[in-house]
Every structure is written in structure tokens, then in C-alpha cells.
Amino acid sequence: MIIAVDGPAASGKGTIARALAAHFGLPHMDTGLLYRATALNLMELGGDPESEFAAARATDLSQIDFGDPQLKSEMVGGIASRISAYPKVRQALLERQKRFATQAGGAVLDGRDIGTVIAPEAEVKLFVTARPEIRARRRYAELKARGLDVHYADVLADIHARDERDCGRDAAPLVMAKDAVLLDTSDLDQDAAIAAAIHAAEGKRAPTS
Ligand code: C5P
Numbered sequence: 001m002i003i004a005v006d007g008p009a010a011s012g013k014g015t016i017a018r019a020l021a022a023h024f025g026l027p028h029m030d031t032g033l034l035y036r037a038t039a040l041n042l043m044e045l046g047g048d049p050e051s052e053f054a055a056a057r058a059t060d061l062s063q064i065d066f067g068d069p070q071l072k073s074e075m076v077g078g079i080a081s082r083i084s085a086y087p088k089v090r091q092a093l094l095e096r097q098k099r100f101a102t103q104a105g106g107a108v109l110d111g112r113d114i115g116t117v118i119a120p121e122a123e124v125k126l127f128v129t130a131r132p133e134i135r136a137r138r139r140y141a142e143l144k145a146r147g148l149d150v151h152y153a154d155v156l157a158d159i160h161a162r163d164e165r166d167c168g169r170d171a172a173p174l175v176m177a178k179d180a181v182l183l184d185t186s187d188l189d190q191d192a193a194i195a196a197a198i199h200a201a202e203g204k205r206a207p208t209s
Contacts, residue, residue, distance in 0.1 A: 006176070012185045020201055023201075
């Protein structure tokens, strides 16, 4: 069984995808990490984020430590959001994601285009979202907890900018797949959001899987 979890930045899709993977005993891939790893590579190579060619060259992730905390930084996330609009970058990362999705036994992947591009055949598709102000508040609390000196207004502006880039790009924009279940977590706490996702997935999966 393939479970596709898509949604905008800070919607809670990563937490939900990990919980679904644990619940169904499936491997999980956070596909945002591939774009973040490409961004980090590009920074380390001194490449220009404005250049699609330079960004595409940074998609060789063989030397990347996916546990590197730098991958989670706002700086890397911002560059990832810009270079993910390049078709050459998306194309270079496509095969790896498709292979993960189609492995024997199934998988859970979260990102922006899993249900539409990477695994349109997924049995379960969730589109996880929340109002921008709520997502910004959650991201702000997370950054503060990490000891970072951030302002709510900046975090909200960044969420809006990422939404605009993710939804407005030509290559695999963030859109809800026609057959996805919409899960708005604005008024749900984490446990309730996970319970709703498991319920939706149980209801969607084929009776034989
Ligand atoms: O989800 P996360 O914030 O880690 O993703 C980093 C960036 O990578 C996002 O802003 C988004 O633009 C991009 N991304 C994407 N397609 C995916 C996953 C992430 O374009 N499947």
C-alpha cells in the first residue's frame, strides 16, 4: 500500500506521515529532505540558487548525511523552496522517490506532489493543510523552542512566500489530487490530527491490502 501525504509548509504532514508509517508498519520518506539536501549541497558548492543548471548539479546526494541538523534550518528551507521550482531539479530527484514509493510492501511519502506526480497510483492520498496563521504559529513555537530569535510576523511572511512559490510554480505545483482526502488540522491538536489521518487511511485503503 502506498500512502501519499501532501500539503503546504508547517501543515503537520511530516508528523502525520511518520505516525501513519508507524501505524501501518511501512517505511517513510520525507521528500522535502531531498530538496533541502540539494539546497545544502548547492550552498556548500558555492552555487547560485538563481541558476537551474547549478541547482541541478547539486542533486547528487551521495555525500549527504540526512541526519545533519542544518537540513532543517530556515535558510536551507528557503533555498530548497526556490530551487524546487526548477524542472531539472525535480526530474533528477524523481526516480529515487518513485523507487521508494513502489518498493515491495508499500511506503509512506510526504511532500508536495506525491499524490499527483510521484505516486498517482497511491491507494491512500491525504492533503494535510491548516490556515496560514496557524501554521506560522506552530513554526514560530518550534523555532523558539530551538532557541532561535524569531518574530512571528517574519515567520508568517515566510509561510505566505513558500505557499506562493509552491502553488505558483509550473513544475509539479502544490495542488490537491482529485482523489485525496482533505485533512484541515487548524482546529485539531496533534493526537486528534493523527487519529483523523489513520481513520481516513483505514477508510481509503483497498480491502485486500
Ligand atoms: O517540506 P519541506 O519544507 O521540508 O520542503 C522543503 C521545500 O522543498 C518546500 O518548500 C518545497 O518547495 C519543496 N518540496 C517540493 N516537493 C516535495 C517536497 C518538498 O517541491 N515533494
